[in-house]
Amino acid sequence: MSRGSDPVAGSGPPLPASFYARATDAVARDLLGRFLWRRLENGRAAGGRIVETEAYFGPGDPGSHARRRTPRSAIMYGEPGRAYVYFTYGMHYCFNVVAHEPDGVGAALIRALEPLADLEGMAERRGKAVRGAGGQLKDKLLCSGPARLTQALAITRALNGTDLTAPPLWISGSETVPDRVVTVTPRIGLRTGADLPARFIITDSPFLSR
DNA sequence: GTGACGATAATCT
DNA sequence: GATTATCGTCACA
Numbered sequence: 725m726s727r728g729s730d731p732v733a734g735s736g737p738p739l740p741a742s743f744y745a746r747a748t749d750a751v752a753r754d755l756l757g758r759f760l761w762r763r764l765e766n767g768r769a770a771g772g773r774i775v776e777t778e779a780y781f782g783p784g785d786p787g788s789h790a791r792r793r794t795p796r797s798a799i800m801y802g803e804p805g806r807a808y809v810y811f812t813y814g815m816h817y818c819f820n821v822v823a824h825e826p827d828g829v830g831a832a833l834i835r836a837l838e839p840l841a842d843l844e845g846m847a848e849r850r851g852k853a854v855r856g857a858g859g860q861l862k863d864k865l866l867c868s869g870p871a872r873l874t875q876a877l878a879i880t881r882a883l884n885g886t887d888l889t890a891p892p893l894w895i896s897g898s899e900t901v902p903d904r905v906v907t908v909t910p911r912i913g914l915r916t917g918a919d920l921p922a923r924f925i926i927t928d929s930p931f932l933s934r
Numbered sequence: 935g936t937g938a939c940g941a942t943a944a945t946c947t
Numbered sequence: 948g949a950t951t952a953t954c955g956t957c958a959c960a
Contacts, residue, residue: 780952787952789945796945814942816953833952853955871953913952933953 731841732769735759738894744804744823748830751823752779753924755832756906758897759840762877770845770877772837772867774895775929778911779922780820782829787911787918790829799885800824800831807893809874809884816871819879821888821895835912835923837867838931839876846876869933901926 739758744751761771780788782800789810790800799808800822808820808831820831839846846866847854854865867873874880879893888894907927910919912934925932 778952789952792946794946810952811944812951813953814944814951818952820952835952869953911952918952 731759732761732771732896735761735896736898738889738896741803741805741889744821744888745825746823747825748781748823748828748832749779749922749924751821752777752832752922753906754900755821755834755895756924756926757899757901758895760834760837760873760877760895761841761891761893762879763892764842764845764878768842768845770842772839772841772873772931773897774834774836775838775926776834776836776932777924778833778835779924780831780833781922782824785918785920787914787920788830790831801829805888807879807883807886807888809879809881811881812871817874817880818870819874819877819883833870834873835870836925836929836931836933837873837876838929839863839866849878850876864931868931872933 755774755777758774761769763769782790789797804822806822808822809817811817820833822831824830847861854862856862867876883893905926907925908921909923910921911923
């Protein structure tokens with residue numbers, strides 16, 4: 725970021741749909757270091773730098789919702805560059821970007837952000853869990869997990885299917901981080917056997933989910 | 935610091 | 948009826 729003092733403007737225009745029309749794991753890898761932004765009802769923008777992602781594939785990937793085509797997973801069979809937001813465990817939303825080659829299936833789960841803009845708003849939406857003794861803000865707890873970041877950015881199922889190449893929810897950033905700062909690990913939270921090495925992290929980030 | 939557990943409802947078999 | 952791409956809290960060390 726370099727232009728002016730507004731982090732949103734300084735991070736450049738939204739990534740085009742073509743960015744997402746590539747192999748799912750390549751997109752998940754290349755999302756590291758980019759910026760996720762959310763324009764809120766009050767006009768403010770909340771956002772952060774993507775530091776952790778996972779790739780979920782289509783039929784043949786037992787850990788993926790899209791291992792079968794169902795009403796919920798159909799969006800992963802559709803147009804790249806749209807949001808896939810689902811509700812789980814009776815209380816949490818998770819945010820994915822539909823990403824795959826032509827006629828492919830898949831999406832990249834955004835698992836953690838380094839919070840950059842509207843930290844106070846994030847803290848309000850996240851609730852008391854992000855405050856320590858004396859009301860001190862624990863910024864590591866704002867966006868370090870897939871359900872935490874959706875709460876911090878006010879992402880709900882109302883945004884399922886939205887186009888990510890324009891507000892109110894978009895990703896920007898023109899730089900691809902170098903391989904030397906990236907680590908690949910097994911995916912998290914799945915039944916063993918489905919935990920493919922398809923989790924991508926910025927190795928030394930303090931804002932990872934674990 | 936670590937590990938167990940319950941919350942809570944959409945989704946699918 | 949079972950499962951779940953999670954998180955916060957509470958023990959205990």
